[in-house]
Amino acid sequence: MANVGSDKPGIRQVAEIAGVSHMTVSRVLNDHPNIKPDTRRRVLEAIEELDYRPNLVARALATQRTRRIGVIIESPVSFGPTSVLRAVELAARAADYSITTIALHEGDGLTPQEAVDNLVTQGVDALCVIAPRSSSVAALRRISLSVPMLVVKADADPTFLTVSIDQQAGTTLVVDHLVALGHRDILHIAGPLDWLDARARERAFHSRAKSWGIRERPIVVGDWTPDFTYDFAMGLTRLPDYTAIFVANDDMAIGLIHGLHDKGFEVPRDLSIVGFDDIPLAKHFLPPLTTVRQDFHALGTSVVEMLRAAIEGRAIPTLTRIPTELVPRASSAPPREVR
The missing domain is CATH 3.40.50.2300 (Response regulator)
Known part of the structure; x- marks a missing residue:
C-alpha cells in the first residue's frame, strides 16, 4: 500500500494511486457521466485500497446536494410500510445516499406540511412518502416543493413521481x-x-x-x-x-x-x-x-433509482408496477359444498 503521509487519506492521495487528477476523482465521487469505465474502476479501487471516506460537507457545498433522501412514513409499525422503508434504506445505502425518516402517527398532531418542512430544512435532496392515506396525499398536493417528491402509491399522479407494487x-x-x-x-x-x-x-x-x-x-x-x-x-x-x-x-x-x-x-x-x-x-x-x-426489495430499488434520476437531472426511468406472487398454502381449499 502506498505511503499516504497521513492517518486520514485525502482526495489527492486517491488521485495519485489511481493515476488521475484530483478533479477526476471528484467527478467519480459525484457520479459524473463522462468518465471512462476504466478510469472509474481505477479510482474506485484506489478508494477501496485507501479506505477513503469523502468529506460529505465539502461534497454538499460543491454540488449543492447532501445525498440525503427524506422519507415520510405512515403506519410505521405495520409490516408493509416498514418493509418498504427498510428496502429504501438498503437501496439508498448502496447508492451512497442516506435516509432521514419522519413517521406520522395517527393522533400525534404532526401534519404532512410540518413533516415536509422539517425534512427540507435538513437539506434533503428529495422526498419519499410511504404508505400514504388519501388525506395526506391531498395535503401534500397543496405544498410548494423545492425538491422532487415520490409517493409510493398504485395510481399515477400529475403532482408527484409514483411507483408501487401492483x-x-x-x-x-x-x-x-x-x-x-x-x-x-x-x-x-x-x-x-x-x-x-x-x-x-x-x-x-x-x-x-x-x-x-x-x-x-x-x-x-x-x-x-x-x-x-x-x-x-x-x-x-x-x-x-x-x-x-x-x-x-x-x-x-x-x-x-x-x-x-x-x-x-x-x-x-x-x-x-x-x-x-x-x-x-x-x-x-x-x-x-x-x-x-x-x-419490497424491488420497490425500494425503484424508489431510489427514480429519485436519483430526478435529483441528478437525468431522464426518469420508465418503471412498471412491481409484480406480485401468489403463495398457496393450507388455508385455502375447495369450498365445503363442492368438496
Missing part, C-alpha cells in the same frame, strides 16, 4: 386462485379505505369478482389489526353462506383464523382464508396462510 395484479391472483378452487361466494375484509393500498385492493377485488360473476357482498372495513378480525369472527353466530374470505393483510388474516378456531370453525374445511403481504409468520401459522408476496 396491488391490482396481486388481488387478481387471489380471486382467480379462489375461483379455481371452486369458490363463488367470497367476502372481502378490507383495510381502512383512507389508505391507498387498501382502496386499491378493494377496487381490484370488486372488479375481478364482477368479471367472474361472483355474488356481490358488502365489504367489511377493518383497521389492519388482528384484534379487529378476531372480534369479527367471534361475532359470527353461525357458519356464513360465503365460503372464502380475502383479507387485505396477513395480520388481519391471522387474527381471523384465530377467532374462527375459537368459535369452533375450521380453516379451510369451513372457510378458506387468503391474506396479503407474506409476513414471516404466515408460513408457520396453523394452518399456514395462503397469501400474496410483495417484492
Whole structure:
C-alpha cells in the first residue's frame, strides 16, 4: 500500500494511486457521466485500497446536494410500510445516499406540511412518502416543493413521481386462485379505505369478482389489526353462506383464523382464508396462510433509482408496477359444498 503521509487519506492521495487528477476523482465521487469505465474502476479501487471516506460537507457545498433522501412514513409499525422503508434504506445505502425518516402517527398532531418542512430544512435532496392515506396525499398536493417528491402509491399522479407494487395484479391472483378452487361466494375484509393500498385492493377485488360473476357482498372495513378480525369472527353466530374470505393483510388474516378456531370453525374445511403481504409468520401459522408476496426489495430499488434520476437531472426511468406472487398454502381449499 502506498505511503499516504497521513492517518486520514485525502482526495489527492486517491488521485495519485489511481493515476488521475484530483478533479477526476471528484467527478467519480459525484457520479459524473463522462468518465471512462476504466478510469472509474481505477479510482474506485484506489478508494477501496485507501479506505477513503469523502468529506460529505465539502461534497454538499460543491454540488449543492447532501445525498440525503427524506422519507415520510405512515403506519410505521405495520409490516408493509416498514418493509418498504427498510428496502429504501438498503437501496439508498448502496447508492451512497442516506435516509432521514419522519413517521406520522395517527393522533400525534404532526401534519404532512410540518413533516415536509422539517425534512427540507435538513437539506434533503428529495422526498419519499410511504404508505400514504388519501388525506395526506391531498395535503401534500397543496405544498410548494423545492425538491422532487415520490409517493409510493398504485395510481399515477400529475403532482408527484409514483411507483408501487401492483396491488391490482396481486388481488387478481387471489380471486382467480379462489375461483379455481371452486369458490363463488367470497367476502372481502378490507383495510381502512383512507389508505391507498387498501382502496386499491378493494377496487381490484370488486372488479375481478364482477368479471367472474361472483355474488356481490358488502365489504367489511377493518383497521389492519388482528384484534379487529378476531372480534369479527367471534361475532359470527353461525357458519356464513360465503365460503372464502380475502383479507387485505396477513395480520388481519391471522387474527381471523384465530377467532374462527375459537368459535369452533375450521380453516379451510369451513372457510378458506387468503391474506396479503407474506409476513414471516404466515408460513408457520396453523394452518399456514395462503397469501400474496410483495417484492419490497424491488420497490425500494425503484424508489431510489427514480429519485436519483430526478435529483441528478437525468431522464426518469420508465418503471412498471412491481409484480406480485401468489403463495398457496393450507388455508385455502375447495369450498365445503363442492368438496
